[in-house]
Amino acid sequence: MAKELTSKSYIDHHLTNLTCGKTESVGWTCDHNYYDEMGFMAFHVDSITISILLGIAFVALFKLIKLNPADQKPTRMQNFVEMCVEFVNENIKSIFGSTDNKLIGPLALTVLIWVFFMNLMDLIPVDFLPELTKQVSYASGIVDDPNDAYFKFVPTTDPNITLGMALGVFILTIFYSIKIKGLGGFIAELTLHPFGKFAIPFNFALEIMQLLAKPLSLGLRLFGNLYAGEMIFILIALLMFFQSAVFGVLGLGLHLLWALFHILVVSLQAFIFMVLTILYLSMAHETGDH
Amino acid sequence: MNINATLISQALIFAVFVYICYKYIWPPILSTMEERENKMAAGLEAAKQADDSLEEAKLTYEKELKEAKEEAANIVEKANKRSSQILNDAKVKAEAEAEKIIESGSKKLENEANKTREELKQQLSSIVVETASKIIDEEIDEKKHENIIKKAAKEI
Numbered sequence: 001m002a003k004e005l006t007s008k009s010y011i012d013h014h015l016t017n018l019t020c021g022k023t024e025s026v027g028w029t030c031d032h033n034y035y036d037e038m039g040f041m042a043f044h045v046d047s048i049t050i051s052i053l054l055g056i057a058f059v060a061l062f063k064l065i066k067l068n069p070a071d072q073k074p075t076r077m078q079n080f081v082e083m084c085v086e087f088v089n090e091n092i093k094s095i096f097g098s099t100d101n102k103l104i105g106p107l108a109l110t111v112l113i114w115v116f117f118m119n120l121m122d123l124i125p126v127d128f129l130p131e132l133t134k135q136v137s138y139a140s141g142i143v144d145d146p147n148d149a150y151f152k153f154v155p156t157t158d159p160n161i162t163l164g165m166a167l168g169v170f171i172l173t174i175f176y177s178i179k180i181k182g183l184g185g186f187i188a189e190l191t192l193h194p195f196g197k198f199a200i201p202f203n204f205a206l207e208i209m210q211l212l213a214k215p216l217s218l219g220l221r222l223f224g225n226l227y228a229g230e231m232i233f234i235l236i237a238l239l240m241f242f243q244s245a246v247f248g249v250l251g252l253g254l255h256l257l258w259a260l261f262h263i264l265v266v267s268l269q270a271f272i273f274m275v276l277t278i279l280y281l282s283m284a285h286e287t288g289d290h
Numbered sequence: 291m292n293i294n295a296t297l298i299s300q301a302l303i304f305a306v307f308v309y310i311c312y313k314y315i316w317p318p319i320l321s322t323m324e325e326r327e328n329k330m331a332a333g334l335e336a337a338k339q340a341d342d343s344l345e346e347a348k349l350t351y352e353k354e355l356k357e358a359k360e361e362a363a364n365i366v367e368k369a370n371k372r373s374s375q376i377l378n379d380a381k382v383k384a385e386a387e388a389e390k391i392i393e394s395g396s397k398k399l400e401n402e403a404n405k406t407r408e409e410l411k412q413q414l415s416s417i418v419v420e421t422a423s424k425i426i427d428e429e430i431d432e433k434k435h436e437n438i439i440k441k442a443a444k445e446i
Contacts, residue, residue, distance in 0.1 A: 038294070039294070041294070047296060051303060059315065069322070070322055070328075070329050071329060078322075085320060106308060106311040106312035106316040107312070110304075160297040160300060161296070164296065164301040164303075164304060167298075167301045171301075
């Protein structure tokens with residue numbers, strides 16, 4: 001019962017996650033036909049797996065390299081790793097001034113490299129991994145129809161992933177706000193600005209929106225950029241429906257061009273995510289001059 | 291593309307990786323970098339000091355070289371003076387000696403000449419007496435005419 005391959009089904013397939021979740025009727029399942037029944041208790045297995053693998057890649061890259069002691073010539077990989085650390089530190093210094101916060105450095109480094117790696121998945125040819133999953137799961141009998149095997153391999157095109165990271169940053173922001181200013185100070189910041197104590201409900205509505213807009217925009221910015229990039233790749237790939245050599249070559253050229261341009265987006269978005277993370281945390285550290 | 295539990299799991303995974311980075315990745319890299327920074331700063335400082343001391347050593351060296359040259363020139367000058375003095379002295383001495391020798395030589399010569407003259411006088415007087423006696427033949431007694439002979443000798 002293979003579905004007919006249309007441009008709509010092609011795009012849909014590319015935009016659907018491999019999801020496992022709990023359903024009322026059949027319990028835990030990874031069958032996409034029950035997707036709507038899963039509700040909130042669903043996990044995008046593909047996004048999570050890839051992001052964990054890339055996180056491990058990050059840890060491996062930075063942990064397994066040989067660190068020569070200070071009186072020896074650093075190894076090549078060490079130079080690279082130290083360059084990354086230096087870069088992150090420079091950014092922290094320029095945003096924070098000086099800080100004794102020991103978490104901000106590792107946090108920013110993790111964000112930078114991890115998000116960069118996840119974005120980088122976008123540069124793998126758009127059909128490569130989904131098609132591989134289709135064939136493998138069909139051949140191994142997991143699914144009856146290869147088109148039911150979904151695999152979305154760019155984690156940052158999944159809003160759950162980007163918003164999940166933004167949520168982590170948000171929690172840290174709140175934590176440091178309260179830690180630095182005290183609970184009272186934090187609440188005062190939320191309610192007593194910008195119009196003083198006679199307009200507390202209005203102030204609160206305004207400030208809470210401002211507070212919530214930060215993580216939301218942080219997550220959605222990354223998601224939006226990468227999703228759009230991925231979408232363009234998919235749309236260019238649609239040229240294959242013309243089934244002509246000319247369009248094939250055209251598609252190849254366009255893919256190449258877009259991929260080249262996308263290198264910029266990939267690194268820039270990772271950088272922006274890091275800078276905003278640092279910025280929000282530094283705002284949490286600010287006291288008084290509000 | 292719904293928002294679901296993936297979000298929560300991702301936040302947790304995020305926390306785990308940040309913790310790993312915080313605990314195991316960041317500190318060793320940073321400490322290595324800081325250590326190297328310190329080492330380099332110390333190295334640069336040492337290099338600067340070495341430069342300074344090199345400069346100082348150069349100055350000292352030049353000064354000492356100059357002094358040594360001056361001293362050497364002094365010594366040479368002194369030696370020259372001394373040698374010319376010695377030469378002079380020797381010359382003077384030699385001249386004096388030569389004069390002395392010449393003087394004594396001429397004195398001796400004079401003495402000799404005087405002596406010879408005296409001897410010649412006496413010999414001549416005796417020759418004269420002999421010859422005269424031969425001529426006169428026993429007519430004149432030597433003893434008798436001693437006065438005359440002496441007188442004659444003196445006149446010669």
